[in-house]
Amino acid sequence: MCGIAGYMHADPDKQIDPDQLVAMAAIQYHRGPDGFGYHVMQDRGVGFSHARLTIIDLDENRGRQPFVSEDGNLMLAMNGELYDYKRIRADLTSRGARFRTKSDSEMVLHLYPQKGLEDMLPYLRGEFGISLYDKERDRLILIRDRFGVKPLYWTEQNGQFVFGSELKVLFAHPDVQRRFNARGVYHQLMQTVVPGSTAFDNIHQVKPGHAVIVERAHGRFKIRDFKYWDMDFPTMEERGPQLEDDYDEAEYIEGVRRELLEAVQLRLEADVPVACYLSGGIDSCAILGMSAATQQSPVKAFTIGFDDADYDESAIAREMAESVGADQDIMMLNAGHLYDNFEETLWHAERTIYNTLGVAKLLMSRHVNQAGYKVVVTGEGSDELFSGYPAFRMDLFRHGLDTLPEAERAVMQQMLAESNKLFSGAMLAEDEYDDPALDKLVGFTPSCLQPWLAASEHVAPLLHPSLRKEVEGYRPGTAIAEALDGDMLEGRHPLDKAQYVWIKTMLEGQILTWGGDRVDMANSMEARPPFLDHHLAEYAARLPVTMRIRGRTEKYVLREAMRGLLPKVLYEREKFAFMAPPAHTDPKKWAAMKALADRYLSDEAIEQAGILDPAGVRALFEKHENPETSASTQVQLDAVINHMIGVQVLHKHFVQTDVPAQARAKAKELGWAA
Template identity: 30%
Template sequence: MCGLAGFLSTSVHPDATAGVITSMLSNIRHRGPDEAGYYLDDGIAMGAVRLAIVDPADGSQPMSDPSGRYWICFNGEIYNHIELRAELARLGRPFRTDHSDTEVVLQAWIQWGSDCFTRFNGAFAVAIRDALTGDLVLARDRYGKRPLFYADHGDDFLFASEMKAFRAFPGFRFALDPSELATTFGVWTPLPDRTPFHGIRQLPTASVLTLSGGRRSLRPYEDLDFDVPGFDGTEAEAIDFVRDTLRTSVEMRLRTDVEVGVYLSGGLDSSIVTRLATQLSPHQVRTFSVAFQDKTFDESDSQSLVAEHLGTVHCTVPITSSDITDNFPAAVYHAEVPTFRTSFVPMFLLSRHVRDAGIKTVLSGEGADEAFLGYSLFRETLLREQWNELSDDQRRTRLANLHPELAHFGPAHQAHLLGLYQQFSVERLPGLFSHEMRYQNGRFAARLLADRRDPFADLLDLVAAAPGYPGMSAVHKAQWLEYKTLLAGFLLSTQGERAALAHSVENRCPFLDPAVVRAAASVNLRYDDGQIEKAILKKAFRAELPEWTTSRPKQPYRAPGSAAFKDSRPEYLELLLSDGELAKIDCLDHKFARRLIDKIMSSPVEEISTKEDQTFVYLLTTAVLNQQFVLGDGSGRPGASAPADLDLRVTVDNRRAVQKVGER
């Protein structure tokens, strides 16, 4: 796990190039505190900060092939690097390291070009430089586990694992983009190629960007496809198939030169990962979780029961509302995007504890609900699609089973729910049927902005252009949207990778192995009477987990919202409470924002709706980002000093070479 940064520039004086790339890397040093280095050539600088997990002795970056023509900066892990190395060696590719996956990526690129990315089972962002042609290639993994941003700054081109690296480039300035904020508020995350800042883009998942001779080409190397052949076997065979595929995935993610821990939420998915890790790890598995002081959000009893049942060394990090508010600005700084929940802050604190415990790598259950249709959203979509074919009794029964954990889905609210679901039984936003109810909260949040543009226009364009999307079932469309928006844009980034890498911890997700995703698609809806209950997954591990783990309704991970800030009144809340501070975010509808703030601060918690709570968190995260990136020094809190420069251990400078590679 690492972070990378670089630029193509004609404006930076050659004598200043090393200082600029060093400062860019300094701004992301939390991603890789073990080692850092950069590569310089005419018109380009690129570098990496390294968290040494695989081949700590020989995996230094930037790395070149033996000829010195190709150079790579790599962020991530390729879990099938052993198999790929053996295949490449048989094809005659030379290796100088014993088992560096970075060298495998480089040699795979030289051998197969951009086709190599479809062969990688892993989480990655990569920059590859061809010193002979001057080409630069950027690529990102298929599910968006590792970030990669880029921006045009005049005639210069910048790229980095985190946007904060751009602050070190001469003359670069951040500015919030109202149109992108509208989409972010509406959809709950930026779209796959967007960010909330003007002029900064994100490399989409499963994509390759090539810069060659002043030309630029962006294309996908793989499409997201759930239309796989159904598993052709008995239920017992399907159970073995899913179990074996997951076991292989966990085994591959335990390939590392450091100890691997597990995030244990207490639910089905993380319990399965923990169970497999206890069977496969050479160490007694250490598990980590958060416990909330507010019992509304706490699942520590479940976590402890699973840990005891599986025999792990378990550690619980207690979280209070004050912990969330005290650490909120720092967590937002690492997230770099407005968000609708505070749930990323406890994960930020958990990763800090994991780092202090000496663990660099953790497994988690993220991605299971997307692959195996675990969210109530999928059951809700199926219900709404079938609504007009059901009797009133069937509708009531299905509604009661949708959200058993939520009081407002109880019997007293049945009449209201029947009317609501009847209203949303017909598609209104083309292609977004599954998410229309949830996007109503986003539509409300978009009212924060003075420019009332359609917050879903860009998403509608995205799905309209997606290959095969119109022919998908309603449930598969819902699944596609989850992968492309909330999973990549919040769960894997803000709440996942960004919270973990803030403290130099790498997270690995066995359920996001391509083979697991395909296996899930082949068994979903085939062995559970047309309902969506994770039937095969539960049956595969029922005998090895506590009974309630596979029988209880799903408990979504949540954290205290606006009430935490109202109760503690942290100093930075003045960004909203002061009209003068609020006015500094010039794209807001300040009257609407003021009405919302006043209601949140003066009303009892039970009178604050979900959409109001989410919109308040959006507003506060936007205000903090505006202070940190647009107005402030970008260091994570107003008034703090900038990150210190790195002590670079590896430097490669080709600018003074008399002959280029290939001219000899």
């Protein structure tokens, strides 16, 4: 729920502009259309604002943020949800805490003074971006949830520390520069972003599972970052007999069922109706099945269908909905129309996208909102916990085969050549790609990064000569490796390493951004992913390898845990990637993409933006249309074309446009004023 914003001066005697705070809230109106609030501590040179989406405590005035503690020492603005809050509130109340709202967010104001920052963090269960100012210690704290479900950005410029839920919130402040970073553009064009970075100069993300603490001394900021949680897999030594299948299978199946059920039940808690996203995959079907089992009335289930049979899962989703008596709503999409909403999607995503799935998700969230829902539970995170992606199986085959029992090795070897053709070029590289820095850190180059590292070879010729010079000799794999925590990789099983790298790169930088929060909140719709509950994740980290991948079956333990809820066809089904059809697979979609390219990739448009090289762009299109180019390479080039259009659109939205003026105009349009 909601969007947060704020800024602080390095000099506490400088004044905060309330109108500026309101404008920063207004530009993220889509995150919180149900009201706004702001609070300023002028004697400390700090102010917060908040755009509210009412989900818990619907009282218009009582739940309005920012919250200020009774003693005036703490100021809080929060985005997201904290679960199990009723139990924690009751405990805090018994210890003397006095709550003024029914909000889950308010408990932070009571946990922090009682527990202190580090001891408070384990109590925060959910998806959140938190800003907390401690007047007594004169420190600002930003906290992001463990997997990065909710976004949170910050920058230090011109003696000010500025933060917000979206990049455009920072850009709404007139002192924040809106300028592309050469390496940031490089990564936008190759898809995989360096953890914690953005496409723009001096604009940072709070990393998942991290807190950023900002203090002031002698007119300067002291900024430090610390990690409070990570996906900590056991070492090979700690796994011990697990590697020889010496374990109780039933215990793990029951454990997954127990932890997932609790995570689902917590995420159904709301003061508004909660629906489900339902694809034809085991993940969302499991969530729907558990949701239906815990509620007396039929669950509302929303499904996306595509007009391309190779990518459409609506038939299986319909079977699942019927099996649990859900009220299903199927929105069929024509692939040729997805590019009609490409620009709008990028304004919300604030990064480039390789596939129009993000557009489809934006259209779905709009449909859900129009149907009267603000909250859905979703299946994101299951593949990350239970090894659902083809890349994981590939890494297990290439680097962990000798750790498996003999029978498992034989099955794995037989499967190597049977990868789903739909993944080729997008989820698996056509040829194995080795990066020296990743090989050194991880022991191998994870398969999830290989197609994008391979795509990076197309990037340099696409860049404007001035940017190309800045990235001369740059190694994207090295930058990614340097952003990963080697302690979390050392001594781990190859499958654990592969999952860890995916979680730190693809999950946070792709699935949870333009496939998740950003396109859901574009239409004021909050998505809750039970699989990313950290209690479930910590349990899943201990699962034996063969409980995750068992012969031909990925996510084995989840299938067994959900066997009673799933239709037979789904229980037996192999992993299918939920994505929109690539442009070149459909003449109408290719024509729609080319029409957008004609606008944004013309020589004139490229020259005006100064990001790309028109000759390089033309050469890439020629390669794509060459009859000798393989289908796998075409999929890869489809992605690069989307990224090229994307950086041009981002330039229009956030560099060429006067964002501060846009934000103030939005505040005026809404009637929001200080």
